[in-house]
Amino acid sequence: MRKAIVLFSGGLDSTTCLAIARAEGFSPLCLAVDYGQRHAIELKAAERIATSLGAPLHILHCSLREMGGSALTSELPVPMEDFSMEKLPMEKLTVGERIPPTYVPARNTIFLALALGFAETKGAQDIFLGINAVDYSGYPDCRPEFVSAFEALARLATKAGIEGTPFHIHTPLAGLSKAQIIHKGLLLGVDYAMTHSCYAPSLCGLACGRCESCRLRKRGFLQAGVADPTKYQP
């Protein structure tokens, strides 16, 4: 079985991505990044899910809190408004028009760079990234053109790449709505009760229900016509 690195946060999207990687016949190695995110509870979810699926989980420590610049890595407040792209007519939307303060500068570039190094170390050529450019927050590093540019870079950047082993970045969720992602995951047996999406959970891990990430998740279950197993704060 071919190894694949799955960038894994313990959230709804990356857990679905892990299930897809496995269904496609890969032997997944999960890579989570402890980047000093305020919702560190997601790493606990990542551990629980990886353990339950018997997939090895590696956690790399890379402190983006030392960099700041985002509501997820500093004391900037997490906004409770709806920033999702769906509210705006897509034909009028220019990406970047309303990127929320939860945007972490260059986060997916950093994550993919770490995954690339990890893949090369482990002898893997495939990297799965659960980004989604339909029900998303307008982050520039979630778009297909970003992924293509990274794939081109990866060929030039590595020993393996120039030795003729191209890296493939798989983004199986890129064109799916949140509801479609949930349907796909349920077909593959994902237990969404174990996943965590909230940017501003309570100390005991209950989701706030109001941040951007909770809103996208809630709406996804609603549109999918599936009961939402998330535990929200009262």
Next chain:
Amino acid sequence: MRKAIVLFSGGLDSTTCLAIARAEGFSPLCLAVDYGQRHAIELKAAERIATSLGAPLHILHCSLREMGGSALTSELPVPMEDFSMEKLPMEKLTVGERIPPTYVPARNTIFLALALGFAETKGAQDIFLGINAVDYSGYPDCRPEFVSAFEALARLATKAGIEGTPFHIHTPLAGLSKAQIIHKGLLLGVDYAMTHSCYAPSLCGLACGRCESCRLRKRGFLQAGVADPTKYQP
């Protein structure tokens, strides 16, 4: 003055790069990465040099030791042979043919990704990277085509990029020999006695004189016709 992020290790190349950034009229912010390198002593040199030049130094912690795969981030021995490209006839050389075990998988991709996030956070558009593709060890991520691919990626990856603020990666040493780099640095007042290059220093910080990095440095001073101020182990 325009801010520039200088990826900074306290070595000969990045110190010269810092001097060039300043001479070109930029206000440099030094960024060093504590990646669990075995020669952590280079971070001490980075601190001393940045302090002496009055340039702010930021150290980000990103543990590539957790990833392994290199003699610089694991207990693999640092080789004491000469791996430099100069030994081979350039016209016959295929890059990647003899990349030494000191290659750190995806290191410059990771460093540039971190610098990109840092630049965006600090409102800088310029990043200086002291890579060199003449007297070097054949690392794939030191070549101009790698840098161009990263620049293309940076435009797509960031909020600043899609808002019309392109990032520029400056590699002023790319086409210079080590001797030319030393000449350039001396003209700009660089004190090379403060810089550290060795991959396998003694506990008190003396250079081994035999690793790839020491060999390239020594030969540089020799070819430049300049006294080598490095303190080597007896």
